[in-house]
Amino acid sequence: MEKNMLEIRHLSASFFTQKGEVKAVNDVCIEVPKGKIVGIVGESGCGKSMTVRACMGLLKYPGRVVGGEAWLDGKEILSLPEKEKCAIRGDEIAMVFQDPMTSLNPVVRVGKQVTEALRLHRNMPAAEARREAVAMFEAVGIPEAKKRLSSYPHQLSGGLRQRVMIAMAMICHPKVLIADEPTTALDVTVEAQILRLMKKLCSDGTSVLIISHNLGVIAQLCDYVYVMYAGRIVEQADTFTLFEEPLHPYTRGLLSSVSSLRRGGDKLDTIPGVVPNLLHLPAGCSFSLRCERCEEKCRECLPDLMDVGDGHKVRCHFAGRGEKA
Amino acid sequence: MSDHVLLEAVNLSKEFPLSRGKRVHAVSDVSLKVYEGETLGIVGESGCGKSTLGRLLIRLLSPTGGRLWFRGEEVTSFSDQAFSKYRRQLQLIFQDPYASLDPRMTARDIIAEPLNAYHVCPTKKATTERVLELMEAVGVPGEFLYRYPHQFSGGQRQRIGIARAIAIDPALIVCDEPVSALDVSVQNQILNLLRDLQKERGMAYLFISHDLSVVRHISDRVAVMFLGTICEIGPAKDIFEAPQHPYTRFLLDAIPQPDPRRRDEEVPLLKGEIPSPVNLPEGCLFHTRCPYATEKCRRERPVLRSEAGREVACHYRVGATLPQKNSAPEHV
């Protein structure tokens, strides 16, 4: 296995609300090899966004990391003091957020927001930083880069703003880029442009960890995929294996829901029931309530992530044993 | 899908005034028919005017131009009061399950509101029974009768919105992005529900969405909108399999296919940004982004011409000549 640029080991994080502890992230292990694009897919509330924000140290009150480590290029970053964490954020590990409409400071010029990281980490003089920003704007495909530098966020369209976000994240050439639902808020034609841009970024050697609920985006971009459900990883495999031979009932449910949409016909495949409440997760497998193959064993003990061969792992008592469909 | 017309619009347009004399051309001369019991899908990117069109057709917004017929009777110049006898036949479902239900009312009162507005049931008890039937019909447990909206999940709230819409047996329900805010598994549950309700009660749907695969599944006919106008309208199967307008073709190619085997196909992408609806370009609205635009496109705005059941607003119907794409292979 070549060296992993980012490794998350047994990460757990919870929200401590008045009503009790919400276990949003539960013993999650993720590896992002150098120069690869790794995806985390799951429905809303499954903890995928929490996981990456926890490892970036961006959890807001009342969220807190409860356990586990995050290794960036061979250095543990969760236990670092705040000063050193800030030194890494934006320099070695950077993040692009979901909604370009609200992720840029409305009262500050776009150019200034992009050069800010350079001044923070490279204390680069303003003129040089501006040149760097113009080059980066051109790299991410923003027309009239020089003029755009001085405009305000509300003067740019959604697509342009997301390109600015990507430029802002890439300006210090980070080792790892985390993208939290980067194209969800965009229209499909603009989304295609941004996805193509992200593919190009990866070819320049940056490792990318992308979060999405859209299976299409994951299929087009990722080399390796983790599927999350109710705070836990239920299946992980390289993209081709996952899409062709999904083992976990939840993954199969997701894939058949999506493909039945495209097949037409009357009845769409669905996953019955609702996502369990994270305050009181059911004993045993958290998918047991909605799984049609659920048996006594599923309700009692929580299956652990079994390796089924060439990097394909699944968290299910029955899916593992040669059940490849 | 019967063949007599429920609703017809001719050259319908709507402009919103902006500061300093500028105007936003939300919808510009759209003509379309909605047949009884059919599902007409309206698809397009944000800002293309699909939501505005939806509200124009049920007269929640009054048009600045064009004419509107409801079951053969012209209603363009009807006052709100005069139109109220048709209001009951036209209902609306919203995208945001959290904002479309009054947080201060219980589920019972929300669903009962249309019933009370038209005095459908004689007594309060009968109304409650009718509400319970409706809740069963949309799959919300009866014991949540007196719960407040914030005590429901997103999917359940959307079901309550649907129950409210079907309470007085409308002839047409405009669904404005009803499933866009939901996850795919819950989304499919709602789409199945809408399909079953249509089979039972025979009402027509005007299904508005930016998600092409959802529209493809649920619609009989589809209209593709761009910058306030309809660039292509026709049976769903033909539109998705053999699009003729270049914009439709680019729209279809842009969808990220959930199939890793098709990831390295270098598909031609639309360049540039979505133009602003304030100063519309001359000639064909799409010519600024269309790679095949000719001098004629820049000067003359194409009109919707119908050919073999399909209406396309493009001089050259270039979409048909682009590399033919087979539909995605099926999954397990």
Next chain:
Amino acid sequence: MFGKKKKLMAAGEDVRLKSQIGEAETFWDLMRRLAKENKLAVFSAVVILLFILAAIFAPFLTPYSYKDMDLLNRLSPPSGAHLLGTDEGGRDILTRMLYGSRVSLMIGVLPTLLGMILGAALGIIAGVIGGKTDAIIMRIADITLGFPSMLLAMLIMYTLGGGLMNVVLTLSLVNWASVSRIVRSEAIRLKQNEYVEAARAIGVKKRVILWRHILPNCLPTLIVLFTLNVPSSILTESSLSFLGLGIQVPDASWGLMVNMGRQFLYIAPWLSLVPSAAIMLVVLAFNFLGDGLRDVLDPHQKNQ
């Protein structure tokens, strides 16, 4: 409005349904939640209740009348006979405080109520109807808000003359403008909500929409505004009386007592400090209660 505690109607008497009826969160559940989460708000509610009771039962709580003088032991410090001492006219301070609480509470509640009704009505009309009426109402509000509140109160008192009823009228005229501006922006925000558009789509008449959708959702704002405006009315009245423009002797009001006591500040400080402390306590209580209610009633809070 708040869901009343509902017995299940005889909807088919289905036993399964009856046993698991989800209770609607009634007004009393809200108050119970307020009590559990915010002890301070409850304590201040108790303090306000005490003041109201003291005001109502003032005559029974003290042997003296607030008017009769006893020049022999004027300016005596707090003692057995006079728990809070006597003022320059020998009148018992505790008695005057009790009668004063009657005036001050009425001054706090009545004008706020009148101001709220006028302000909320104009605010909703301006918000819902918009256009010209909105512009006219807002310009009148601008004119009223143009005055510093004390100055406006002084001017109106000048035209109307002193006395209790005039103070009440004055304070309502001073209060209404800020209330109407807040309620107007709230009405505009609510008007754009999708559930109002849904009601319009159903065909519910505008009047009904106003009563069933817009007003109940304005309620939390109105209640919070009320609890926060009462103290500001009390403060304005006490300042007016302090300047000798509000309540006139022989009536008793805390503001007046503070003013009367000012001349003897250095020999009998309690003459002014006792009523001032009382004003502060009541105002503090209303502010705490107002903050507590805002957290409980604010729908945003509810959805967390």
Next chain:
Amino acid sequence: MKQNIIKRLLQAVFVLLGVALLIFIMLRIVPGNPIATMMGEHADPATIERMTAEFGLDQPAIVQFARYLSGAVRGDFGTSYSLGRPVAALMRQAFGNTLKLAFLAALFAWILGITCGIIAAVKKNGLLDRLFMGLSLLGVSMPVFMVAMLLQYVFAFHLHWLPISGVDGLKSFILPAIALGWNSAGSVSRLVRSTLIEILQEDYIDTARAKGNRQMGVLLRHALRNAMLPVVTMMAIQISSLLSGAVITETIFSINGIGQLAVQAINGRDIPLLQGTALFSTAIVIIGNLLADCLYSVLDPRIRKEA
């Protein structure tokens, strides 16, 4: 943006006219002849007649209002009945004191209020937060005259640090300014805290932190710039409450400012003086609001630069 400011300017002029009309009407509907009431019982009708004519009170109301308005524009507010001197002169002298008082009070209030608000917001639900919020609630709840008297009693009477009352040099303004500013410091800190807490939840704050900004960097470069907008609007509203408070503080510390003049005018039923002081203070408030609006549109690029 220019169009925006012109609209605001017209509105301000309209409000000012409305205010002048309102004051004029209010002071005229009082029954009886002001001169007679002022001169008391013993005055003989002849002198009352002469004084009334001299002050032009026998003219029809419209003429009086027109003459008054044209005078006001030229800065001549007529002569005060009770003090016999032109109102404008009286006010110019008094305005200096009120301006000093209000400015110092505002300075005290905003510096204290903003710092407490920021600290309370950053250390949300911490000890400091509860302490500052308790203090500011106390600040908002204490009547101005109570604060003034306490300060006067403790610092002036007992400790003799500062003069009890009167005006000689800046030090006699310290106590009144604190008394006046204490109340608005409370409301400023409460507003700054709630605005800042809301802003710190925004997405662009996450972006700023993801870029590697430390807490201080996020606060200064991103949060505070956005927090300034509602605070500026608050400052405009504060002007009117500062002037209200000034009336009382000036009375207690016997500083003859506009507030003091207004109280004298009311007690002496002196219409021109009352009209002058009322018009003057409302003018200050309206101009203050106008300045705040302009500052707001300069600070917020979304308004300043039309797309």
